[in-house]
Amino acid sequence: MILREYLPDIDRSLCRKCRKCEEICPAAAIALARDEKRMAVDAGRCIDCQRCMDACPENAITMVPRRAGRVLQVDLSRLDPEEVKRLCRKAGLAPGEAVCACSFITARELAGAVLLGAKTPEDVCAMTGVRRGCGIYCLVNVFKILEAGGIAPEERKKSHLYHLPLDPLDIPEEKLREIEAEFPQFRLREDISLIGKFRGREFREEE
Amino acid sequence: MYQPAVVPLPFMESVYQPPLRKRAAEHPGFVSLPVRDLFPEFPEAIYCYGEDFSAIRQHTLRALEKVDMGMIEPGHRVHLLASEHGFSIFGGWPYREMLGAIRDAIRERTGCRDVRLGVAAYRGFRESREVIEAFRLEELFEGKVFGFGPYDDGVAIETEVGTLFGVKKAYDADRFVHSYYDDPREMYFHRFLARSFKAFAMSYARLETRSAYHYSFKNRSSNFLPVAIFKSPFVQERYAFSCIMRTSPTGIMAIDADNDLFALDRRVTRGHLERFGKMQKLLESIEACVAIIDGGRWGYYVHAGGVTFGVLMFSNCEGHDIMDLDSPSALMMIDEVPYEEREDLATRMLRTGINPALKAVVLNQQWAGIPFLNLFSKPIFVVGRDQMEYLRLDRANPLFKAMGDLGVIRVADDFQAAMRKARRAARTDKALIFDGSFGHLNLSPSLADELVQKAPGVRKRVEEELLPRWLRQRNLE
Numbered sequence: 070m071i072l073r074e075y076l077p078d079i080d081r082s083l084c085r086k087c088r089k090c091e092e093i094c095p096a097a098a099i100a101l102a103r104d105e106k107r108m109a110v111d112a113g114r115c116i117d118c119q120r121c122m123d124a125c126p127e128n129a130i131t132m133v134p135r136r137a138g139r140v141l142q143v144d145l146s147r148l149d150p151e152e153v154k155r156l157c158r159k160a161g162l163a164p165g166e167a168v169c170a171c172s173f174i175t176a177r178e179l180a181g182a183v184l185l186g187a188k189t190p191e192d193v194c195a196m197t198g199v200r201r202g203c204g205i206y207c208l209v210n211v212f213k214i215l216e217a218g219g220i221a222p223e224e225r226k227k228s229h230l231y232h233l234p235l236d237p238l239d240i241p242e243e244k245l246r247e248i249e250a251e252f253p254q255f256r257l258r259e260d261i262s263l264i265g266k267f268r269g270r271e272f273r274e275e276e
Numbered sequence: 277m278y279q280p281a282v283v284p285l286p287f288m289e290s291v292y293q294p295p296l297r298k299r300a301a302e303h304p305g306f307v308s309l310p311v312r313d314l315f316p317e318f319p320e321a322i323y324c325y326g327e328d329f330s331a332i333r334q335h336t337l338r339a340l341e342k343v344d345m346g347m348i349e350p351g352h353r354v355h356l357l358a359s360e361h362g363f364s365i366f367g368g369w370p371y372r373e374m375l376g377a378i379r380d381a382i383r384e385r386t387g388c389r390d391v392r393l394g395v396a397a398y399r400g401f402r403e404s405r406e407v408i409e410a411f412r413l414e415e416l417f418e419g420k421v422f423g424f425g426p427y428d429d430g431v432a433i434e435t436e437v438g439t440l441f442g443v444k445k446a447y448d449a450d451r452f453v454h455s456y457y458d459d460p461r462e463m464y465f466h467r468f469l470a471r472s473f474k475a476f477a478m479s480y481a482r483l484e485t486r487s488a489y490h491y492s493f494k495n496r497s498s499n500f501l502p503v504a505i506f507k508s509p510f511v512q513e514r515y516a517f518s519c520i521m522r523t524s525p526t527g528i529m530a531i532d533a534d535n536d537l538f539a540l541d542r543r544v545t546r547g548h549l550e551r552f553g554k555m556q557k558l559l560e561s562i563e564a565c566v567a568i569i570d571g572g573r574w575g576y577y578v579h580a581g582g583v584t585f586g587v588l589m590f591s592n593c594e595g596h597d598i599m600d601l602d603s604p605s606a607l608m609m610i611d612e613v614p615y616e617e618r619e620d621l622a623t624r625m626l627r628t629g630i631n632p633a634l635k636a637v638v639l640n641q642q643w644a645g646i647p648f649l650n651l652f653s654k655p656i657f658v659v660g661r662d663q664m665e666y667l668r669l670d671r672a673n674p675l676f677k678a679m680g681d682l683g684v685i686r687v688a689d690d691f692q693a694a695m696r697k698a699r700r701a702a703r704t705d706k707a708l709i710f711d712g713s714f715g716h717l718n719l720s721p722s723l724a725d726e727l728v729q730k731a732p733g734v735r736k737r738v739e740e741e742l743l744p745r746w747l748r749q750r751n752l753e
Binding site for chain 1: 401426437487645749
């Protein structure tokens with residue numbers, strides 16, 4: 070759950086429609102309007118991260134107080150708690166785990182968003198508020214939950230983000246042995262075993 | 277008797293911070309304690325303070341003499357890849373001097389004229405431009421300068437552990453030079469493993485790769501990611517050499533350059549463990565203090581005696597030794613908690629994972645933008661309403677607003693009032709200022725007494741017990 074205080078307001082006299090704001094919006098809340106004459110903000114999707122204001126090269130964006138829809142949260146009451154739990158487990162996340170250190174969004178909320186129809190990282194962001202702070206570090210958790218939700222790759226391609234499927238548990242044994250021999254100091258096998266223990270392998274096998 | 281506190285080097289103005297204010301060390305009640313009074317065995321610095329950067333230039337040119345530049349042809353485009361943190365240590369000008377000297381050496385030895393400087397930023401879209409303007413980099417590089425950041429177009433890099441993404445603009449050259457610094461700052465994340473490589477998974481990487489670096493692995497194995505990127509054919513086809521501004525708690529101790537980044541990193545790591553290892557252990561031995569954050573950029577990365585505030589914050593946590601690789605993590609990590617017990621971890625993180633000796637924090641000045649979650653378990657006193665308003669809008673730290681509204685984070689009208697309140701809350705007059713200083717610590721006389729008394733014991737423990745283990749764990753015996 071996050072509290073949204075402000076909304077972007079775009080000054081049309083300054084905006085050159087460079088679409089930088091559209092590119093970087095983590096929630097896909099800004100897009101070129103159908104008439105292609107202005108950039109349009111979808112207030113329902115905006116998470117008040119203020120990144121568009123920062124990115125605008127023309128200083129055309131200011132943040133104005135939001136009057137309605139200040140609280141953004143996933144309505145978990147519409148969902149079967151067991152299904153939410155199952156999806157979290159499949160992603161190797163615990164339901165109550167704070168997956169985003171900035172917004173404290175939990176894995177339960179990410180799973181709820183996917184179960185309620187999120188198809189892209191931007192959808193998950195617009196429905197939960199995840200990535201509202203630094204916008205960077207929690208991203209792999211969003212990927213994990215989408216993958217666990219079986220979202221087809223072609224859906225994910227609608228995102229501005231690159232899909233990064235890297236999972237330490239998927240490193241082949243032969244490769245692991247090679248890396249270990251050359252760089253024992255990184256303790257790769259030990260760490261992967263810990264990650265497997267607490268985050269994934271046995272949960273995936275259960276599934 | 278101690279010397280008066282040293283007024284720290286100035287830092288640049290930024291849109292990410294309110295207007296600059298009087299530095300903490302300029303207020304009465306603080307003294308300066310030279311690092312070499314604590315550890316006389318530390319090397320003298322080639323630069324620590326002041327406006328004479330000639331030693332940086334000389335040392336850079338000398339270090340580059342042993343580097344092979346034969347892969348650079350006159351018609352090539354060469355990128356000097358720089359990271360923005362270099363512009364926030366030592367006031368940023370020594371790093372600028374090193375970059376200019378590298379460019380000159382390349383031109384002179386290879387005949388290549390198209391040498392461009394790339395300035396990497398963390399996340400703010402105005403960071404690179406601010407750095408380029410503040411340090412007159414357009415002028416120094418005759419317009420051949422560009423900024424880049426994690427949101428710029430990516431390029432897939434195939435590594436031995438899978439596909440990762442770099443920033444296309446950074447690598448879009450015939451050759452590039454890794455123009456870096458070794459300030460160890462986040463010791464609790466990199467654990468002195470491949471510190472010299474970190475930029476390949478951070479500064480030069482897209483946000484997806486940065487996220488994988490921090491969240492996909494644990495904080496020993498995650499440091500293999502930048503190495504994997506560096507070793508990739510994509511990077512190796514473009515890589516020329518590395519030039520690193522090497523630091524110790526006394527200041528800049530050398531400029532080191534090599535074609536072999538692995539060899540350079542071994543030198544860096546050994547030096548770090550010998551010197552920063554001692555400083556970290558000394559700060560870890562503090563029993564109770566008030567920390568004062570007074571710097572440009574994010575509070576985590578502001579130095580006192582060459583050690584950042586983040587390191588003090590995560591020292592002494594649950595008995596972990598940051599440098600001991602037998603411990604999987606240097607601080608409590610979410611994935612170390614058994615699955616069934618991982619409920620309400622935000623609360624857990626607020627309660628644990630922070631140095632118990634840190635009794636209160638005074639925020640004189642800092643940027644917004646990096647999550648400071650654990651800090652909110654301590655009494656915080658913010659100097660000035662303008663600073664507080666900035667922090668209340670910090671989307672990376674919603675607790676600034678929530679706890680400010682509840683009155684848990686308190687605002688003081690001026691620095692002296694904040695210190696009075698912090699000392700009362702902390703029940704100690706001992707205070708340490710993080711203001712970017714190397715070579716000395718600005719602190720209260722009472723804390724100086726404590727550190728002077730403890731330093732010999734720390735030296736003995738590190739040299740006889742800890743250092744041999746740290747080196748052995750990294751194959752550096």
